[in-house]
Amino acid sequence: MNVYNSTGxxxxxxxxxxxxxxxxxxxxxxxxxxxxGNTDLPAVIQTSIGPVDVWPEPTVSVGTDGFERIxxxxxxxxxxxxxxxxxxxxPGIIELTAQSFILKADPDNPTQAAxxxxxxxxxxxxxxxxxVLETSFIxxxxxxxxxxxxxxxxxxxxxxxxxxxxxxxxxxxxxxxxFDYDQGVTESSILRRxxxxxxxxxxxxxxxxxxxxxxxVLDVINFGTWSRxxxx
Numbered sequence: 754m755n756v757y758n759s760t761g762x763x764x765x766x767x768x769x770x771x772x773x774x775x776x777x778x779x780x781x782x783x784x785x786x787x788x789x790g791n792t793d794l795p796a797v798i799q800t801s802i803g804p805v806d807v808w809p810e811p812t813v814s815v816g817t818d819g820f821e822r823i824x825x826x827x828x829x830x831x832x833x834x835x836x837x838x839x840x841x842x843x844p845g846i847i848e849l850t851a852q853s854f855i856l857k858a859d860p861d862n863p864t865q866a867a868x869x870x871x872x873x874x875x876x877x878x879x880x881x882x883x884x885v886l887e888t889s890f891i892x893x894x895x896x897x898x899x900x901x902x903x904x905x906x907x908x909x910x911x912x913x914x915x916x917x918x919x920x921x922x923x924x925x926x927x928x929x930x931x932f933d934y935d936q937g938v939t940e941s942s943i944l945r946r947x948x949x950x951x952x953x954x955x956x957x958x959x960x961x962x963x964x965x966x967x968x969x970v971l972d973v974i975n976f977g978t979w980s981r982x983x984x985x
Contacts, residue, residue: 763786763787763788763791763793764785764786764787764791764793764794764795764823765785765786765787766783766784766785766795766798766799767783767784767785767786767822768783768784769781769782769783769798769799769800770782770783771800771801773831773832774837775835775837775892776835776836776837776892776893776894776962777830777831777832777833777834777835777837777893777894778828778829778830778831778894778957778960778962779800779802779805779828779829779830779831780826780827780828780957781798781800781805781826781827781828781829782824782825782826782827783795783798783799783824783825783826783827784822784823784824784825785811785822785823785824785825786820786821786822786823787820787821787823788819788820788821789815789819789820789821791821794807794810794811794813794823795807795811795823795825797827798825798827800827800829802829802831803829805827805828805829806827806828806829806958806959807825807826807827808826808827808828808957808958808959809826809958811823811824811825811826812824827958828957828958828960829960830894830960833894833895835893835894836891836892836893836899837891837892837893838889838890838891838892838902839889839890840887840888840889840890841887841888841890842885842886842887842888842907843885843886843888843968844883844884844885844886845883845884845885845886845906845969845971846881846882846883846884846971847881847882847884847906847919847943847971847974848879848880848881848882848971848973848974849878849879849880849881849882849919849921849924849925849973849974849976850877850878850879850880850925850973850974850975850976851877851878851921851925851926851929851937851975851976851977851978851979852875852876852877852878852977852978852979853874853875853876853878853928853929853932853978853979853980853981854872854873854874854875854876854978854979854980855872855873855874855980855981855982855983856870856871856872856980856981856982856983857870857871857872857873857983858982858983858984863984864982865982866982872980878925878926878928878929879925880924880925880926882908883909884906884907884908884909884914885906885907885908885909886904886906886907886968886969886971887904887905887906887907887969888904888950888966888967888968888969889902889904889966889967889968890951890964890965890966890967891964891965891966891967892962892963892964892965893962893963894960894961894962894963895961895962895963896954896961896963897963898949898952898963898965899963899965901947901967902947902967904947904967904968904969906943906945906969906971914943915943916942916943917942917943918940918941918942919940919941919942919943919974920939920940921934921937921938921939921940921976922939925976929976929979931981932979932980932981933979933980933981934976934977934978934979935977935978935979935980936977936978937976937977937978937979938976938977939976941974941976943971943974944971944972944973944974945969945970945971945972946969946970946972947967947968947969947970948967948968948969948970949965949966949967950966950967950968951964951965951966952964952965952966953965
């Protein structure tokens with residue numbers, strides 16, 4: 754025969770398991786006890802950070818000892834200033850390109866290009882450089898998208914080349930040294946954009962947690978057009 758205080762406050766919290774996550778999210782689970790016939794459910798779980806709202810609806814199981822056991826979970830915030838970030842890497846390609854052509858000179862003025870311009874020997878120079886691009890996965894409390902992180906570009910020797918300057922003569926084609934750039938440049942940094950590739954807001958009752966993924970997109974480095982004047 755089970756004896757209990759019928760005037761007591763039910764349900765009674767019997768156990769607690771809690772976890773503090775790196776994003777600042779606090780999760781917990783608890784078991785409560787109430788006598789058979791009592792219909793009260795717990796609204797909060799008492800934890801090390803204070804009372805945490807129960808969410809979602811708890812489950813109830815009936816024992817053979819005259820009591821019912823209630824399993825409840827809850828979510829809270831143990832540190833709203835935290836930001837959990839995981840960096841990883843993905844393969845990428847830097848593509849260099851330039852165009853060149855020869856202009857035919859004006860017979861009456863050999864130092865000037867003919868009008869209309871006569872172009873020949875048109876070529877496109879390209880080169881692909883295989884690299885590693887850094888990505889970022891960020892998780893934090895709230896539903897505001899976090900600030901865009903600074904991501905790196907590495908070569909296959911694990912050297913940071915994010916701010917490397919490429920030179921058309923040395924990095925693309927030595928043949929272009931015989932041409933003058935018409936509408937082009939001799940040097941260029943890596944052209945890149947940081948984009949958001951994933952956004953998800955997790956909702957746990959009144960608590961919101963956002964997770965966001967950032968990655969780099971590389972644009973083609975175009976050194977433009979190069980031309981050389983030849984006499985007719």
